Amino acid sequence: MEAVKQTTEFTPEMLAEVDRIIKLFPEGKQKSALLRVLHIAQAHYGWLDVPVMDYIARLLHIQPIEVYEVATFYSMYDTVPVGKVKLEVCRTGPCAIEGAEKIISYIENKLGIKDGETTADGIFTLKSVECLGACGYAPMLQCGEKYHEHLTEEKVDALIEAYRKNPKANYMGM
Amino acid sequence: MGRQLLLDKVNVAGINTYDVYRKEGGYRSVEKALKKMTPEEVLEEVKTSGLRGRGGAGFPTGMKWSFIAKPEGVPRFLLCNADESEPGTFKDRYLMEKIPHLLVEGMVTSSYALGANQGYIYIRGEYMYVLRILEKAIAEAYQNGWLGKNILGSGYDFDLAVTCGAGAYICGEETALIESLEGERGNPRIKPPFPAVKGLWQNPTVVNNVETIAAVVPIINDGGAEYAKIGIGRSTGTKLISASGNINKPGVFEIEMNITVEEFIYSDQYCGGIKNGKKLKACVPGGSSVPILPHYLVCKTAAGQDRLMSYESLADGGFATGSMLGSGGFVVYDEDQCIVRNTWNFTRFYHHESCGQCSPCREGTGWMEKVLHRLEYGHGKMEDIDLLWDIQRKIEGNTICPLGDAAAWPVAAAIRHFREEFEWHVNEPVRCLEKNYGLVAEKVFEPVTA
Ligand SMILES: Cc1cc2nc3c(=O)[nH]c(=O)nc-3n(C[C@H](O)[C@H](O)[C@H](O)COP(=O)(O)O)c2cc1C
Ligand code: SF4
Numbered sequence A: 001m002e003a004v005k006q007t008t009e010f011t012p013e014m015l016a017e018v019d020r021i022i023k024l025f026p027e028g029k030q031k032s033a034l035l036r037v038l039h040i041a042q043a044h045y046g047w048l049d050v051p052v053m054d055y056i057a058r059l060l061h062i063q064p065i066e067v068y069e070v071a072t073f074y075s076m077y078d079t080v081p082v083g084k085v086k087l088e089v090c091r092t093g094p095c096a097i098e099g100a101e102k103i104i105s106y107i108e109n110k111l112g113i114k115d116g117e118t119t120a121d122g123i124f125t126l127k128s129v130e131c132l133g134a135c136g137y138a139p140m141l142q143c144g145e146k147y148h149e150h151l152t153e154e155k156v157d158a159l160i161e162a163y164r165k166n167p168k169a170n171y172m173g174m
Numbered sequence B: 001m002g003r004q005l006l007l008d009k010v011n012v013a014g015i016n017t018y019d020v021y022r023k024e025g026g027y028r029s030v031e032k033a034l035k036k037m038t039p040e041e042v043l044e045e046v047k048t049s050g051l052r053g054r055g056g057a058g059f060p061t062g063m064k065w066s067f068i069a070k071p072e073g074v075p076r077f078l079l080c081n082a083d084e085s086e087p088g089t090f091k092d093r094y095l096m097e098k099i100p101h102l103l104v105e106g107m108v109t110s111s112y113a114l115g116a117n118q119g120y121i122y123i124r125g126e127y128m129y130v131l132r133i134l135e136k137a138i139a140e141a142y143q144n145g146w147l148g149k150n151i152l153g154s155g156y157d158f159d160l161a162v163t164c165g166a167g168a169y170i171c172g173e174e175t176a177l178i179e180s181l182e183g184e185r186g187n188p189r190i191k192p193p194f195p196a197v198k199g200l201w202q203n204p205t206v207v208n209n210v211e212t213i214a215a216v217v218p219i220i221n222d223g224g225a226e227y228a229k230i231g232i233g234r235s236t237g238t239k240l241i242s243a244s245g246n247i248n249k250p251g252v253f254e255i256e257m258n259i260t261v262e263e264f265i266y267s268d269q270y271c272g273g274i275k276n277g278k279k280l281k282a283c284v285p286g287g288s289s290v291p292i293l294p295h296y297l298v299c300k301t302a303a304g305q306d307r308l309m310s311y312e313s314l315a316d317g318g319f320a321t322g323s324m325l326g327s328g329g330f331v332v333y334d335e336d337q338c339i340v341r342n343t344w345n346f347t348r349f350y351h352h353e354s355c356g357q358c359s360p361c362r363e364g365t366g367w368m369e370k371v372l373h374r375l376e377y378g379h380g381k382m383e384d385i386d387l388l389w390d391i392q393r394k395i396e397g398n399t400i401c402p403l404g405d406a407a408a409w410p411v412a413a414a415i416r417h418f419r420e421e422f423e424w425h426v427n428e429p430v431r432c433l434e435k436n437y438g439l440v441a442e443k444v445f446e447p448v449t450a
């Protein structure tokens, strides 16, 4: 899919939030804010490209490589483009025995993509992920900040319908 | 239901807000500790309580606190481990979402005992909405004078903030958590030095689980001796259990640790029995890292005694016939579940989550995943079972952090107790797949790409 990004700058609200987060740590320890700042960038831009990571390095007065190495270590960060709506389905043991695999195949068939792929219209990405701490409410998926639990095929249908209409509905944050 | 010390107020409307929490007696432990007790007295109460760490290892909390180094003029830190990524575990999320102020209160009281003036809650990145709940609770606590400078006029200062990870199980390991909090990759550190001496930014640091810190509140309110009366033996107090799998009532339960496993699984107060009238096949009582127990060792020990939901009883028999309470992630498997598949699934998890620093863990988890994949998908050989045994034995004890052991133990236990099922997979793989999953036969010979 096309990787369009007009700007790497943060909005004034985002910068204020970065400033607040940096102040949670002692003087000189602003690097501790990095993981949270990357989340802010990703929620806004959808994914993390090199210019945005370089911008974050400048914001935090660290080297670009320090940002890249963190962004590539943690599984929540996307350093390649993804769809507007990321469906992250838990595939780990407790969810697996409650039918996670069937849910994953169902979504694959419905959207015509495989695990890890993005639909041609750029709306949906499907990603199987490891335990999200909702094992008692399996099978489940996370979309943005929301947990969707006790999934059934009907629930998945409704979810996909709702997100198709309003892809940004999943972000409660910035 | 037994005594509830953490979740007793969970159903009170508005308990997630400051006003209701306070009206229901919240922050009394801070008042008591800061106004009437010295930090040493708070530590003594925690020691008397017998509280053991709820993060998985069960190390006595009072003892851990007493190890913290106190060099003059060097700041100390209390970190709350809210990374909660052990498969099967979801109790911390429940507690933080429902009663966020209980954790904030516990952080203040615990930090006072340690002489720490700054604390951080490190929460997994996927729990972002819970992070926002905690930040709101912290803001309310600041507004009402429970955080900040000179709390209750006691002269004690304490600041608290939340920060987060971004999808990495390894960041639950305490030194990886510290690295991550410093804005680094989550690579565990070689110990010693231990965090109690050199932790966050090389300062003395204590890392405790969410539930451990929350438990300090009732301990200070009612006294350590009262807390120690609950439970059995060295398993004092209450424990949150996350129950999942093929049961009628999955969810989070606060139990007294003297109840039997049988009661926990079958009583309507707890799991409500096995779903769909099926039979119990196996149980992982403490999160994916602990040994799986076959049905005949779940409710009884090898000696034929009732097994209890306690640290000691679940470990009775060692790894030969016992398991561990671990993080309290209690996963129940019915007769239709395939042990080989579950072991493969868990091993894939550990391979995915290995930080990659040590070769036995990095390579060994991937190798085990491959072997288990071929056993599960019908092209394994008999020798593969011994190969797996050999690999897991060579990982265990040979790595920087315990993730290596956590990956090895489930494989060892599955082979120890279910060897016949592994053999059956070599001889009759198609039948297992059809029976367990209704997967189409062509999937059986899917090429191994792991
Ligand atoms: C791979 C690995 C993952 C861990 N994950 C967690 C976790 O998610 N939460 C937790 O509290 N402890 C976790 N621990 C245990 C911590 O290292 C540490 O022992 C614990 O937070 C101490 O708290 P406690 O004494 O209150 O139990 C993990 C350990 C390892 C080796
Ligand atoms: S045991 Fe595994 S997770 Fe732990 S430090 Fe070594 S490679 Fe990393």
Ligand code: FES
Residues within 6 Å of the ligand: A090, A091, A092, A093, A094, A095, A096, A130, A131, A132, A133, A134, A135, A136, A138, A140, B087, B088, B089
């Ligand atoms: S196994 Fe799926 S949320 Fe834990």
